[in-house]
Structures are given as C-alpha cells and as structure tokens.
Amino acid sequence: MKTVYERPRLLKEAHFHYCPGCGHGIINRLLMEVMEEMQLQERAVCVAPAGCGMLLYNYFEIDVLESAHGRGAAVATGIKRATPDSVVFSYQGDGDLAAIGTAEGFHAANRGENITVIFVNNGVYGMTGGQMAPTTLLQQVTTTTPNGRSCDIAGHPVRVCEVFAQLDGSAYLERVAVNKPAAVRKAKKAIAKAFQCQLDGEGFALVEILSPCPTNWKMGTMESCTWIDEVMVQQFPLGVIKDTTCRGKDAACS
Amino acid sequence: MKQLMSGNYALGEAAILSGCTCYFGYPITPQNELTEYMAKRMCEVGGVFLQSESEVAAINMVLGAAVAGARAMTSSSGPGISLKQEGISYLAADELPAVVVNMVRGGPGMGNISPAQSDYFQATRGGGHGDYKNVVLAPGSVQELTTVVPLAFDLADKYRNPVIILGDGMLGQMMEPIDFDGLVRPPDYEKDYTLTGAQGRAARKVHSLIFDTKLQEEHNWKLQRKFQLMEQNECRFETYLAEDAEMIVVAYGIGARIAKGAIKRLREEGLKVGMLRPITLWPFPAEALREMAKTVNDFFVFEMSAGQMVEDVKLALGGTARIHFYGRPGGVVPMPVELYRIISRHYYQAQADGKGKPA
Numbered sequence: 001m002k003t004v005y006e007r008p009r010l011l012k013e014a015h016f017h018y019c020p021g022c023g024h025g026i027i028n029r030l031l032m033e034v035m036e037e038m039q040l041q042e043r044a045v046c047v048a049p050a051g052c053g054m055l056l057y058n059y060f061e062i063d064v065l066e067s068a069h070g071r072g073a074a075v076a077t078g079i080k081r082a083t084p085d086s087v088v089f090s091y092q093g094d095g096d097l098a099a100i101g102t103a104e105g106f107h108a109a110n111r112g113e114n115i116t117v118i119f120v121n122n123g124v125y126g127m128t129g130g131q132m133a134p135t136t137l138l139q140q141v142t143t144t145t146p147n148g149r150s151c152d153i154a155g156h157p158v159r160v161c162e163v164f165a166q167l168d169g170s171a172y173l174e175r176v177a178v179n180k181p182a183a184v185r186k187a188k189k190a191i192a193k194a195f196q197c198q199l200d201g202e203g204f205a206l207v208e209i210l211s212p213c214p215t216n217w218k219m220g221t222m223e224s225c226t227w228i229d230e231v232m233v234q235q236f237p238l239g240v241i242k243d244t245t246c247r248g249k250d251a252a253c254s
Numbered sequence: 255m256k257q258l259m260s261g262n263y264a265l266g267e268a269a270i271l272s273g274c275t276c277y278f279g280y281p282i283t284p285q286n287e288l289t290e291y292m293a294k295r296m297c298e299v300g301g302v303f304l305q306s307e308s309e310v311a312a313i314n315m316v317l318g319a320a321v322a323g324a325r326a327m328t329s330s331s332g333p334g335i336s337l338k339q340e341g342i343s344y345l346a347a348d349e350l351p352a353v354v355v356n357m358v359r360g361g362p363g364m365g366n367i368s369p370a371q372s373d374y375f376q377a378t379r380g381g382g383h384g385d386y387k388n389v390v391l392a393p394g395s396v397q398e399l400t401t402v403v404p405l406a407f408d409l410a411d412k413y414r415n416p417v418i419i420l421g422d423g424m425l426g427q428m429m430e431p432i433d434f435d436g437l438v439r440p441p442d443y444e445k446d447y448t449l450t451g452a453q454g455r456a457a458r459k460v461h462s463l464i465f466d467t468k469l470q471e472e473h474n475w476k477l478q479r480k481f482q483l484m485e486q487n488e489c490r491f492e493t494y495l496a497e498d499a500e501m502i503v504v505a506y507g508i509g510a511r512i513a514k515g516a517i518k519r520l521r522e523e524g525l526k527v528g529m530l531r532p533i534t535l536w537p538f539p540a541e542a543l544r545e546m547a548k549t550v551n552d553f554f555v556f557e558m559s560a561g562q563m564v565e566d567v568k569l570a571l572g573g574t575a576r577i578h579f580y581g582r583p584g585g586v587v588p589m590p591v592e593l594y595r596i597i598s599r600h601y602y603q604a605q606a607d608g609k610g611k612p613a
Contacts, residue, residue, distance in 0.1 A: 041451070041452055041457075042451045042452060042454075043451040043453070044451055044452075045322075045449045045450070045451060047318075048461070054463055055463075057459040057461050060457070061452070061457050062451075062457050063449035063450070063451060063452055063457050063458050063459070064449075064457070064458075064459050064460070064461070065318075065321050065348075065449055065459075065460045065461070066459075066460070066461035066462065066463055067314065067317075067344075068314065068340055068341065068344050071310070071311070071314040071317075071340075071341075074306070074310075074311040074312075074314035074315050075314045075315070075317055075318040075321075076318060077304070077311075077315050077318060078276070078278065078314065078315035078316060078317060078318020078319040078320075078321075078322070078326070079318040079319070079321060079322045079449065080318075081276065081302045081304060081315070081318075081319065082275070082276050082302060082318065082319040082322035082323070082324040082326070083322040083323070083324075083450055086322065086449075086450055086451055087451070103307050103308055103310075103311065104307070104310075104311050104314070106307075107306075107307035107311065
C-alpha cells in the first residue's frame, strides 16, 4: 500500500490541547513538516510564547524554550546572536506580538535580526478566554468588547505585516491563512520560504497566519473558516506584503 | 601593572576577562560607561554587543544567550533594574545563569543619578514574582571588581542562577588604580541544558510553565534546596578591626568605604569600633554576626538608604544585641566625619546604658 500522508516524525504522538476547529494544530504540523523536509531539526530552536502556543514543548521534537509573554523576538535575538548557526524561530500570537511584545518584534524586524517569526493571528486572546486582541476587528464581540470593538474606545485592528514592511530591516513578510486546503498549502510554502530566508542570512522574516478560533469567536468550525475568507481578509489581506530576499527578486538572483 | 580606571570600565574589562561573550544593555545613568565600554571591547574580542530597545528586551536577550550556552551579562540602574525583574524571575525559574549589574541610584521613581543603596530589598528578596533568590555581590572598590566579577560568573554557572552585582553610582563613576593580574577566569561548566539544536541527542525543553501544581511545588523545592546550598557555601564577608571591638559597624559597598574612614578616626580617639562588611548581601553573613554577638553588644548599621539591610541584621541577631541605625536615603553620600560623629554619639550612649539588651 502506498503511504500518501503520515504524521511528521518531529510532531510528537501527543494529544493537542487545542479546541476543536482551532488552527494552531495545523500550524504546528506545518512547522514540523517544513523542519523535517528542510532537515533543520538538528539546528532548530523554537521560542514558544505565552498564549495558546505555550505548550509547544509538548508537541515538537526539537529544542524549545518557553519565553515570557511577548518577549519571543528578544529571546530569539539572544539565542541567534550567541549561536548564529542555530535556526531560531519564535511562535507568537496576536496579543503576544502585537500588544505586549510590540517593541521586541518591531525592533527585531528593524535590526534585520536573522530570525523567523511565526505570527498566529486569530483576532483574540485565546488562552485567557477570548478577550480583545490588537487584531480584533471593529464591531467584533469579545469578552472585553461586549458591544463590539469600537475604535473610539479601543482603537483599530493592527496590521503587523504592513507596519513591519515600513522597516528597512525586514526582508520577507507574508500573510497566509489555514482555513482551507489550498490556503494551508500556501501557508506551508510561506513558512519554508521564511526559514530559507534565515538560512540565506537575509534577515528578518515573518509569516502571519490567519487562524480560526471557533471557541472564542462563538462560531462553528465551518463558519469560522468562511468568516476568515469573507470578513477577516478584508482587514488583513493575504499575500506577500514584502519580499526583498535574493530569491524573491528573480532578476537579481542567479 | 596598575592603571587608572573607572568602576564601570573596570567591571566591563573584568567581565570580558571572566569569559563573558554576550552583553545586552540599554542606556541609563550612572552605568552608561559600562555599556559603552562593552560596545568597544566586544567588537575587539569578537563577542556579542547589542544595544536593546528596552531593559525588558535586554534581559530577555540575556536569557536567550544563556540558554544557548553563553556567559551573558546586562547592566542598568534602579529604574531599569525594575524593568528587568520579569526576566530575572524567568532566569531563576528556568535555572539559567546570568550576571546582572545594578549601579544603584537614588530612588524611588525616577529619583536622581546620585549613588544610593536603596535597591537592597529588590536585589536580596528576589525582586520579581515567585519564590526565588539571586546571589547578590556588593563590591567595595574598583580593585575588588577583579574578584567579584569572576565570582559572579562562576556562581551563575555553578548554580545556574542569576547573580546580581550591586554597586552604586559612586563605584561606577569613580576612578581608582586597578590591575587585573590576579583575575582568574572561572572554569567552563558542563552544560547539559543548552538549546543549540537536537544534534546527536534528544530534543530539550526549557520552560517554567508547569501546570501540575504538584510538579510545580517539586520544582520550587528543588530551587529552594539549591538556595540552601548557596547559603551554606557562598557567604562572603570581610571584617575590619573587629577583634577587640565593642561596637561593630555593619556596612557594605561604598557605605563600608565611608564607614572605614569614620572608624579610623574613632580608633585614633580610642573608641573600640570595628566593622563587618558583607560581600554577599544574599546569602547574608548572619552566622558571622551571631558569632560576634557572643562578645559584642552593639551593632551599628549604616546604609545609604532609609534602612533595608538593617532588617537582615535584626533577623540575624534576633534580639541578642543592641542595633543602632543611621541611613541617608535619596542619593546623599555622607562624609566620613558625619558618620564619625553619629557613631561616636551612639558609642558613648551605649557605654552609659551598659550591657543592657534592647527591650
């Protein structure tokens, strides 16, 4: 019998703690598939966040450090500077990267820190029960915006890729989603490219992944996936936001 | 050969000679010269220097470098050290080595940039959240940095725990003759916890998140056993004219330098005053004080704060001796003659009161 698909060896045989319909499980699997296919596990160091991704160390068969909330990019900087041969990536949520860790992420991007950031944007603080995140859409109801997010009170949803694109140090920024098979395949390509960017020493790479959170969105799984396509991408358009890598510029690369 | 060097520069050089390869810092007075020195020297020796976007980022970069196996250091002063407490707590929880320098300035709040000793509680009680301790070293002169700095890196590696060097604005800024001839680079330790990629070994995890409360308690007791070992083995202090003393001054760092000047003068007048200078503020030399209290009835605590170490002296002596206190908070540095007058007054009063124990 021909094997058409199997669990990546680097993804442990553990039960995910993620809720049904959550995108984290897919993203975790994609990361370990990429690690395996690019044979990075012997050099890889993952910096896990505070948030729904904080238990990555239970799932990844690679070195993992759990950092303080929001400090992933700073910790990854320390690791990468001390051991430049390591392949270092932080895994961060929207609260982690776009609220409490804005300064760390922004300045790592601006320094052109040769690290990879996997940024999971599901528009809410998931682990703490669905509070408003910096990426929560206007009018979106969360436990701390019971009448919907109002820009008068809570400002506007933050587009991290577009902000980081203004910084000369960022090399590769792409926004993808994991709400349907075609999108998942694109997400995997983007993740692989972000690691290649690090291997080539091109500087800061970030992949923003729109990820469903049915539990805190108070939606069904299918409805969540549709909502990403119909509503979320209007605020967070998919695609390559910035690519100054050698491989990105076909003409310059030979 | 002796050279004239400021404390901040000397600390930087001592760190490099001790094998420090990574430094992360953020500007704040009165420790800027240390950051600037590291910027220049790390470039020369091929180490890592990075000026971070904040103190919070700097300590987290230190954590990253430490988990990668490097000898890493950061430095700051009061307000910046408050920001670093998050990272220091994580370092202690993750059992990672690091050296953190605090050139203390007058506080609270923004305070000023004058020398002070008001961060004693913050340093010796852990400072951040959770049950943990830092080793706290208090150098008393620029030359002493050549023993204190390598010791800091050694203890950090030996116990896998953050070590605080608690100086002050004066130590950082003043220039003194120093030679590095006696500086011994601490040995390299076997590190079976570093995250450098799972090559030829199982993947490693470093985390302080432990959902199971029983396991968390077990981890905390493990840390506590380590702290007990430090208390047993790493307490350091110095005495000065203590043999025949009837009153012992307890002071540390620059405070002890000032007290020494006062004691010399008191001795010239025949007053039997000596000193105990803790070099480690944690672990605190409580046992040494208790030993002294068998023959000495009066202990005079001097600090450039409103009174913090005096609580440790009280805890150590537990009512077995009379404790006097004099403090100058807010960045005021008293002259030795001021301290001489105060100690002298307390000394004669104590003699008049006789050997009576405090109520």
